[in-house]
């Protein structure tokens with residue numbers, strides 16, 4: 001009850017402009033824009049630095065509130081005065097010492113589909129992104145009351161749909177059937193090693209209360225596009241492709257490596273590996289003339305950027321967790337043009353468990369004890385990743 005009264009008092013406070021004197025702000029908002037239409041409207045605010053946000057709705061009139069730490073608004077003079085799509089206008093300013101707020105007026109009941117801040121990437125500023133979709137009054141009022149009842153630190157996750165609490169991980173053991181992948185000592189093949197790993201990982205993920213599916217659970221071939229499609233069709237929140245590498249010229253090279261997608265490979269070895277892994281469909285004798293699915297739209301670039309940002313967040317966490325459980329490659333984080341990582345809306349990484357050309361690695365990869373320990377570390381990295389995403393309020397409908 002106190003919280004509710006407080007909330008009303010706070011929202012009734014006038015919003016000051018950027019002129020209010022204060023200590024060094026956490027971030028400066030430098031630009032803002034609206035994109036989209038009546039079916040989906042996005043507010044994007046450029047920030048000089050990343051900042052945590054909380055978004056929730058208020059009724060009568062319908063509004064969406066974004067609470068921020070101390071942010072200085074240096075937006076163009078006309079920002080927020082004209083609307084677009086579901087948004088009629090927005091205001092911004094200091095709410096209280098150390099607290100800033102953006103108040104978005106909406107034309108009708110809406111749902112907060114996404115609300116998050118992207119870290120700065122490649123010279124681009126950090127970005128606050130708010131995605132709104134149409135809703136109805138009843139749902140709107142329910143979500144508003146949920147937000148008000150929830151503890152302050154929990155506001156964004158309270159808005160999330162229940163299913164998001166159990167995000168789906170697609171585990172993708174490489175190769176299979178006609179395509180054995182790399183071969184190791186004593187007739188060991190990559191396809192068997194990665195399948196055993198994937199099954200153990202699935203059990204660990206499920207034990208932690210999350211959902212996981214495999215792209216193959218026996219010795220059958222699955223094409224690279226089919227793997228990507230499986231992740232997208234299932235609305236996967238994360239895809240992890242499991243492989244084991246081999247090198248003919250360097251049996252001293254060892255350790256696990258986490259690969260992400262990039263147009264330009266991080267190094268020559270990563271480039272060669274991607275070429276090799278991408279040959280899977282050719283090895284299996286598939287018709288490669290199938291064009292990749294066409295994805296287009298005004299929000300596509302932003303989706304790709306989000307996916308890339310979350311992928312890199314997970315990849316870094318995965319390396320951190322694996323370090324405690326497995327031998328890591330000298331450069332454990334690399335990137336190249338892996339076809340299996342090309343889902344535009346599913347953060348995807350490819351984990352090479354080690355090198356079958358290294359006797360030590362091969363022995364470990366075939367041992368139950370090592371597999372148990374390593375899958376435990378991967379499951380832990382997945383847990384940490386989703387906990388962070390939920391805390392950020394960024395675990396959206398698509399990824």
Ligand code: ZN
Pocket residue numbers: 174175181182190243244277
């Ligand atoms: Zn492979």
